Amino acid sequence: MNRYETVIGLEVHAQLKTKSKIFCGCSTMFGQGPNENTCPVCCGMPGVLPVLNQKAVEFGLKMALAVECRVNDRSVFARKNYFYPDLPKGYQISQYEEPLAEHGKIRIAVDSLEKVIGITRIHMEEDAGKSIHSSTDNMSYVDLNRTGVPLLEIVSEPDIRSPAEAVAYLKSLRGILLYLEICDGNMEEGSFRCDANISLRPTGREEFGTRAEIKNLNSFRHVQKALEYEIMRQAELLDDGEAIVQETRLYDVDKGMTRSMRGKEEAHDYRYFPDPDLTPLIIDPDWVEELKKALPELPGARMQRFITQYNLPEPDAAVLTSEKELANFFEASVKAYNQPRKISNWIVGDLMSKLNDTGQRVAEISLKPDQLSCIVRMVDEGTISGKIAKTVFSEVFETGTEPEKVVKDKGLVQISDSSALETMVDQVLEAHPQEVQRFKDGQKKLMGFFVGQIMKQTKGQANPAMVNELLNRKLQ
Incomplete structure (x- = not known):
């Protein structure tokens, strides 16, 4: 005491x-x-x-x-x-x-x-x-x-x-x-x-x-x-x-x-x-x-609404409603693509990190709500991987370039060709026979090693879900 x-x-x-x-x-x-x-x-x-x-x-x-x-x-x-x-x-x-x-x-x-x-x-x-x-x-x-x-x-x-x-x-x-x-x-x-x-x-x-x-x-x-x-x-x-x-x-x-x-x-x-x-x-x-009747929705009330309406965890809702500009950015993003939890994760994580690093306010950045929504949508549709999405996000944040243009100009489209990915998986497994044997002996954490090798080979453009599926099948 x-x-x-x-x-x-x-x-x-x-x-x-x-x-x-x-x-x-x-x-x-x-x-x-x-x-x-x-x-x-x-x-x-x-x-x-x-x-x-x-x-x-x-x-x-x-x-x-x-x-x-x-x-x-x-x-x-x-x-x-x-x-x-x-x-x-x-x-x-x-x-x-x-x-x-x-x-x-x-x-x-x-x-x-x-x-x-x-x-x-x-x-x-x-x-x-x-x-x-x-x-x-x-x-x-x-x-x-x-x-x-x-x-x-x-x-x-x-x-x-x-x-x-x-x-x-x-x-x-x-x-x-x-x-x-x-x-x-x-x-x-x-x-x-x-x-x-x-x-x-x-x-x-x-x-x-x-x-x-x-x-x-x-x-x-x-x-x-x-x-x-x-x-x-x-x-x-x-x-x-x-x-x-x-x-x-x-x-x-x-x-x-x-x-x-x-x-x-x-x-x-x-x-x-x-x-x-x-x-x-x-x-x-x-x-x-x-004046009382004309008061806007205040932070506390907006936070409770975000928790209820968007099913957000309280800590995330608190961050999103801490400033009016940030809350508006979130709601505009959700309006463009109705995935509140995913958009919230991007804002609370990546966007807040960028704002802290640059000392900028939301109103000052090049990234627009519909551009963030576009990045989240492209991940969901399999156009780009989550890892590539980080690269696209950084580029759009810094330049304001449309996400689709960044993906096209930099050749960042996710590789989802099953035959091409299967060839790469076979090459990685053939190049690491000892790790394959250790995996089969029970060291299941090596799955991350194999995935990492393929991502390295494809510069992060391989479809991670397909890579995992192929590895699981071939390592049986």
């Missing part, structure tokens, strides 16, 4: 896919030149007034409904006061005491065990700018393009008990955002990032321990590694009888460890007060109901 129980709560910041910022008309496009997407409003010039972006509110409401939050009919924007060079106004417009939505939940699965993680609140806020530190110039620069970009902050209850659960929660949350098409989920660009609050308490105790907050984790792997390290660090301190210091920490990727950044601020340190330039946000219940 573990001496300590881990308690984790996550604060996720999701950048909304609006075309303009939350309180002004500046573009939210990523990758522009420094300070190009700025204006007097987002730069905090005297005398300017913020105007709330309705689309950002709509996106926030969609997320709240998707995770079963209670939408508050009245929410208030507040000024969160702190000084930092990339915060031009000297405060961040956020929500505090009266957020957009509260008391939601999200379901996760770790090692086939389901669990519900509570969501404390969802509130809207503006992003800060970005500080760029140059050791070459011995200077720091500020880019305010990101200032004022709309964010949703999604705060979980302290219901998470392990790094694996934290990652599962984040993946589920990101999946919902992607299905709703309100956030691109790009962790490298910072449009989906999180802060993790973590503490340990003796197993069986109700009272929470002193927590540390790990800031700005921008990949699932970093979340996992940072939390694993922090559990080890805090456990060692407690074992030595030392107190945990409440503080903010950063994860050092190169060293694989967290390090102290500053003492943890409490909420009152920010001196929140309602923003006098923004009236309370009053949400029309009819609008909420309209």
